[in-house]
Amino acid sequence: MLNRPSPFGPDWLNPINLMLLEVIYSIIIAVICLLIYFKTKNLYSLTKHEGIARFRNTFFYFALAYLSKLLIFFESTSRLLFSFEFLPLFSSLNFLLIGYFSMVALFYLSLTIIARNIKETKRLDLITHLAAIIISIITFLTRSPEISTIIQLTVIFTSIIFLFKKTKFKFFNQNRIIYYSLFTLWIVNLLFVNRFFISTFRIPIYALSVIAFLMIYLKVRKRLLNVKKEG
Amino acid sequence: MSKKRDRLKIAYDILKIIKDHNNSIKKTPLLRYTNISSQSFNNYYCELKNKSFIREVIDKKGQIYLSLTDKGFNYLTKYNQIKGFIEEFEL
Numbered sequence A: 001m002l003n004r005p006s007p008f009g010p011d012w013l014n015p016i017n018l019m020l021l022e023v024i025y026s027i028i029i030a031v032i033c034l035l036i037y038f039k040t041k042n043l044y045s046l047t048k049h050e051g052i053a054r055f056r057n058t059f060f061y062f063a064l065a066y067l068s069k070l071l072i073f074f075e076s077t078s079r080l081l082f083s084f085e086f087l088p089l090f091s092s093l094n095f096l097l098i099g100y101f102s103m104v105a106l107f108y109l110s111l112t113i114i115a116r117n118i119k120e121t122k123r124l125d126l127i128t129h130l131a132a133i134i135i136s137i138i139t140f141l142t143r144s145p146e147i148s149t150i151i152q153l154t155v156i157f158t159s160i161i162f163l164f165k166k167t168k169f170k171f172f173n174q175n176r177i178i179y180y181s182l183f184t185l186w187i188v189n190l191l192f193v194n195r196f197f198i199s200t201f202r203i204p205i206y207a208l209s210v211i212a213f214l215m216i217y218l219k220v221r222k223r224l225l226n227v228k229k230e231g
Numbered sequence B: 001m002s003k004k005r006d007r008l009k010i011a012y013d014i015l016k017i018i019k020d021h022n023n024s025i026k027k028t029p030l031l032r033y034t035n036i037s038s039q040s041f042n043n044y045y046c047e048l049k050n051k052s053f054i055r056e057v058i059d060k061k062g063q064i065y066l067s068l069t070d071k072g073f074n075y076l077t078k079y080n081q082i083k084g085f086i087e088e089f090e091l
Helices: A015-039 A041-047 A050-082 A088-117 A124-142 A145-170 A174-191 A196-230 B003-020 B027-034 B038-050 B070-088
Strands: B054-058 B064-068
Touching: A015 A041, A015 A050, A015 A196, A041 A050, A041 B070, A050 A088, A050 A174, A050 A196, A050 B070, A088 A124, A088 A145, A088 A174, A124 A145, A145 A174, A174 A196, A196 B070, B003 B027, B003 B038, B003 B054, B003 B064, B003 B070, B027 B038, B027 B064, B038 B054, B064 B070
Parallel strands: none
Antiparallel strands: B054 B064
16 A cells, blocks of 8 residues: 655644644744834834835735735635635635735835835835735636736846846845745745645745744844834 | 935934924024025925924914924934834835
């Protein structure tokens, strides 16, 4: 009798453990993102600086995107494993929400990275949300999450090319490496939704995602703590 | 230097001038000290007033003096923090 590998990954990663892993992971990411969002609230309220607003919004929408991903996981896993539908009414809405939240998060992340190098930044917020709504509706109606993934990859590569042209050899720095890691890890995270066959990489990818978000949070915290000591 | 950093620096300079003049200065000398055009100054003045960084105080002779609010003092204190944050994250 052939020993088939578990669709869920290593032997210890049974459905219950997998569910637990997803819950803990999603909550950790959401909490880190929301901590970044709320810790920078005062800075934004004092300045109404667009860059700070975009930076905050990036993490706010990432928090919502990761939580939506968790709901999709619950919905798909409960049907497959436990023969009941968890939140059946929300299953379609979840795909719409994750599409919208993730598009907005990635758009804001792109703007955070490139906004210094573009002159006209007005109405970008409106364009961001409109584009995200249109893309998520198209994805939802065509039942093709691949469309959203392809567009997100296009956004990443476009921002890389744009920024490289503007900055040339000063392209690489710690911030951009972390920001583009967030991009990439989110795309890979999306692949785990309903894709059990690559579960072998689930834990390392999740660990890297937590590390990337944590690095940004620690930088924010360090920056804000330093100034409290100064004044 | 990007326009956004200039905007924050100019706001800082205006508030600092007010603070350095015993937190009470008339609009005309403030304009002179800030060294920006009167149109720009009026824009900053309106913005700072609308956002409650400064307030107008009218004395017994009916003359208007400008002074900082708590929010204005807070901005001065946190300016380096704000500037450092924007620079660190390249915003």
